[in-house]
Amino acid sequence: MTDFKFDIFSTDGAARRGRVTTAHGTFETPAFMATATAATVKAMLPDNVRATGAELAICNTYHLMLRPTAERVARLGGLHKFMDWPGPIVTDSGGFQVMSLAKLRTINENGVTFRSHIDGTAYELTPERSMQIQQLLDSDITMAFDECTQNGASPEEAAASMRMSMRWAERCKRAFMPREGYALFGINQGSVYPDLREESAKALNDLDTEGYGIGGLAIGEGQEAMFSTIEVTIPFLKPMKPRYLMGVGRPDDIVGSVLRGVDMFDCVMPTRSGRTGQAFTHRGTVNIRNARHIEDPRPLDERCGCLACTRYSRAYLHHLFRTEEMLGPILLTTHNIQYYQGLMRGLREAIEVRKINDFAAAFHEELARGDIEPLS
Numbered sequence: 537m538t539d540f541k542f543d544i545f546s547t548d549g550a551a552r553r554g555r556v557t558t559a560h561g562t563f564e565t566p567a568f569m570a571t572a573t574a575a576t577v578k579a580m581l582p583d584n585v586r587a588t589g590a591e592l593a594i595c596n597t598y599h600l601m602l603r604p605t606a607e608r609v610a611r612l613g614g615l616h617k618f619m620d621w622p623g624p625i626v627t628d629s630g631g632f633q634v635m636s637l638a639k640l641r642t643i644n645e646n647g648v649t650f651r652s653h654i655d656g657t658a659y660e661l662t663p664e665r666s667m668q669i670q671q672l673l674d675s676d677i678t679m680a681f682d683e684c685t686q687n688g689a690s691p692e693e694a695a696a697s698m699r700m701s702m703r704w705a706e707r708c709k710r711a712f713m714p715r716e717g718y719a720l721f722g723i724n725q726g727s728v729y730p731d732l733r734e735e736s737a738k739a740l741n742d743l744d745t746e747g748y749g750i751g752g753l754a755i756g757e758g759q760e761a762m763f764s765t766i767e768v769t770i771p772f773l774k775p776m777k778p779r780y781l782m783g784v785g786r787p788d789d790i791v792g793s794v795l796r797g798v799d800m801f802d803c804v805m806p807t808r809s810g811r812t813g814q815a816f817t818h819r820g821t822v823n824i825r826n827a828r829h830i831e832d833p834r835p836l837d838e839r840c841g842c843l844a845c846t847r848y849s850r851a852y853l854h855h856l857f858r859t860e861e862m863l864g865p866i867l868l869t870t871h872n873i874q875y876y877q878g879l880m881r882g883l884r885e886a887i888e889v890r891k892i893n894d895f896a897a898a899f900h901e902e903l904a905r906g907d908i909e910p911l912s
Contacts, residue, residue, distance in 0.1 A: 538557055538559070538716065538717055539557070539716055539717065540556075540557065540558055540559070540676075540716075540717050540718060540719040540746055541556070541557045542554055542555075542556050542557075542565075542747070542776065542777060542778045542799075543555050543557070544776070545888070546887055546888050546890070547887070548886070548887045548890045548891070548892040548893075549795065549892065549893070550770070550795065550796050550797035551566075551794050551795055551796075551797065551883075551887045551892045552565065552566075552797060552799060552887065553565065553566075553884050553887035553888050554778070554799060556624070556778055556799075557717070558624040558676035558677065558717050558718070558719070559624075559676050559715070559716065559717025559718055560616060560622060560623055560624050560625065560676050560717070561591075561622070561623045561624055562591070562624070563591035563592040563623070563624050564591065564880075564884060565778065565799040565800060565884070566790075566794045566798070566799055566800070566801070566880055566883050566884060566887075567591065567592055567799065567800050567801070567880060568590075568790065568800075568801045568802070568803075568876045568877065568879075568880045569590070569592045569593060569594040569626060569800070569801065569802040570585050570588075570590040570592065570593045570594070570873060571593075571594055571802055571803065571804050571806075571807055572593045572594065572595050572619065572621070573594075573595065573596045573599055573804070574595070574596070574599045574600065574603075575595055575600060575609075575615060575618060575619040576619060577593070577807060577869075577873070578807050578811065578869065579807070579810065579811060579862075579865045579866045579869040579870075580807075580866070580869055580870060580873070582619065582620045582621055584870060585873065586623075588842070588870065588873045588874040588877045589874070589877035589878070589880075589881060590873060590877055591623055591624065592623065592624050592625075592626065592800075593619075593621050593623070593624075593625050593626070594625070594626040594627070594628060594802045595615060595619075595625060595626075595627050595628075595673065595675065596627065596628045596630065596633060597627050597628060597629050597630035597633075597666055597669050597670055597673070598628075598630035598633035598634055598637070598661075599633065600627075600669070600673060601630065601659070601661070601669050602652050602654055602657075602659075603654070606668075606669040606670075606672035606673050607672060609672065609673055609674075610672040610673070610674070614672075614673065614674030615627075615673045615674055615675060616674060624676045624677070625673075625674075625675045625676055625677070626675060626676065626677040626679065626780075626802070627669075627670045627673055627675035627677070627678060627679065628679050628782075629666045629670070629678075629679040629680060629681040629682065629708075629723075630661055630666055630669075630681070631648075631661075631666075631681050631682045631683060631684055632684045632751075632782075632783070634648050634650055634661055635683070635684055636684075637653045639651040639652070639653055639656065643683065645700065645703070646660075646662055647660060647661055647662030647663065647665070647681070647704075648660070648661050648662075649661075661681070662681070662707075663680070663681040663704040663705075663707040663708045663711060664707060664708075664711040666680075666681035666708070667681075667708055667711040667712050667713075668711070671712075671713055675718075676717065676718055676719065677718075677719050677720075677721055677746075677747070678708075678712060678718070678719065678720050678721070679720075679721050679723060679749055679782075680701075680704065680705045680708040680709075680720065680721065680722045680723050680745070680749070681704050681705075681708055682701035682704060682705065682723045682725060682751060683697050683700060683701050683704075683725070684725075684751055684752055684755070685697040685698065685725055685726070685727045685752045686755075687727075687755045687756040687757050688756075689727050691727075691729055691732070694725075694726060694727035694729055694732055695726075695729075695732055697725065697727075698725040698726045698727075698732050698735070698736050699735075701723065701725045701736075702725075702736060702739040702740070705722045705723070705739070705740065705743055705745075706743060708720065708722075709722075709743050709745065719745075719746035719747055720745045720746055721745055721746065721747040721748060721749050721778075721780060722739075722740035722743055722745040722748060722749065723740075723748070723749035723750075723751040723782070724736045724737055724740060724748055724749065724750050724751060724769055724773070725751050725752050726752070726769075727752055727757075728757055728761050728764075728765050730765075730768040730769075733765060733768055733769040733772070734768070734769075734772050737769060737772035737773050738772060740773075741772075741773070741774055745777075746777065747777045747778040747779070747780060748773050748777060748778070748779050748780065749780045749781075749782050750766065750769060750779060750780065750781045750782060750798070751782045751783075753765060753766075753781065753782075753783070753784065754781075754782075754783045754784045754785050754789065754803075755783075759788070759789060759792070762784075762789070762793075763792055763793070763796060766781070766793060766796045766797075766798065767796055770796065770797045770798075778799045778800055779797060779798050779799050779800065780798075780799065780800035780801070780802075781793050781798045781800070781801055782802065783802065783803055784801050784802075784803055785801070785803050785805065786803075786805065787816060787875075787876070787879055787899075787903075788899075788900070788903065790876075790879065790880075790883075791879075791883065791895075791896050791899055791900075792896075794883050794887075794892070795892060795893075795896060806869070806872035806873050806875070806876050807869050807872065807873065809821075809868075809872060810865055810868035810869030810870070810871065810872040810873075811865040811868070811869060812865075813825040813857045813864070813868065814868075815836055815837070815844075815868050815871055815872060815875075816871075816872050816875045816876070817836060817837035817840070817875065817907065818837055818839050818840075818875075818902050818903075819837075819902060819903065819905055819906060819907045820903050820906055820907050821907075822836065822850075822907050824836070824850065824853045824854050824857055824864075824868065825854065825857050825858065826854075829850040829851060829853070829854040830851060830854055831851050832849065832850035832851050832854070833849045833850070833851060834849065834850055835848070835849065835850070836848075836850055836853060836871060837871070837875070840871060840874065840875060840878070841874070842867075842870055842871045842874040842875075843867060843870060843871075844867035844868060844870060844871040845871060848867065853867060853868065882895060883895065
């Protein structure tokens with residue numbers, strides 16, 4: 537067993553190239569997590585996920601507390617054994633899902649009471665219970681329980697929400713059981729208001745959690761506002777701790793956020809899009825359902841080495857989705873995850889040689905060319 541730690545090997549401007557060490561191994565940063573909400577990456581086997589380059593998975597407290605329950609996962613040996621993922625695991629605290637999915641929510645200083653979106657069963661989720669669940673799941677990185685401030689909240693509403701989240705973070709810190717290689721991340725909140733983000737950062741610094749989530753973004757505020765909020769927040773976070781931008785996002789969101797000093801990302805977009813026929817490529821997004829692909833013999837992305845791109849044509853992928861064959865979502869999900877992992881690898885390599893701005897410029901230039909013409 538080893539201590540949880542974050543080593544920074546090189547920087548280029550605000551961008552950082554590092555490595556996080558946990559109880560279940562290491563992962564390189566900047567990193568994009570494989571989204572395994574209910575202890576599985578939809579449409580993929582764990583070995584196939586790892587083969588894309590993914591080193592880190594994220595599961596969700598809310599979904600797993602409902603089924604199969606954290607207690608059952610613990611009896612079966614914890615998430616790593618349960619889902620056959622021996623590497624590091626992050627668990628989201630469940631706060632966002634309680635707000636977005638649960639029914640008949642009531643929030644107060646103690647926590648949130650709600651009814652399950654599955655069967656209407658009543659539950660209470662508090663900071664202490666969230667810590668207990670995440671410990672039972674045996675996640676390497678536990679996220680503090682917070683309230684995700686709604687987009688468009690007034691300064692007064694955002695301040696009240698953020699301050700309650702900071703009080704909850706204090707309770708999480710007290711309830712969290714320190715163990716070698718395990719970490720608690722506090723979550724910075726404050727909507728798009730710089731003074732609130734600064735206040736939240738200082739509160740988390742006082743708690744001295746092992747890392748930071750940056751929450752409450754990518755919920756409709758727009759990319760420009762998201763980037764400006766990151767820029768005003770990061771200077772107030774302790775520099776030698778990892779920064780995790782929660783729920784982000786699109787490839788251009790990730791590139792811009794890495795340039796601003798973010799180390800970790802997660803989003804359902806590559807897997808959800810893969811299941812619905814949208815692929816991410818070096819030349820932008822492709823809707824494989826579109827009729828223009830019906831006789832297209834080209835690969836999805838000539839620069840990608842995944843199974844979908846090396847073995848099959850766009851015409852075949854189009855056929856799979858039009859006929860609703862399950863192989864289509866499997867292939868596109870695999871492709872999307874591999875594309876995202878390739879993007880992260882490219883960002884890491886660019887930071888190492890101090891050419892992150894060149895990488896970003898080439899990335900945006902290629903996106904601007906679009907998908908209509910062949911890549912070569």
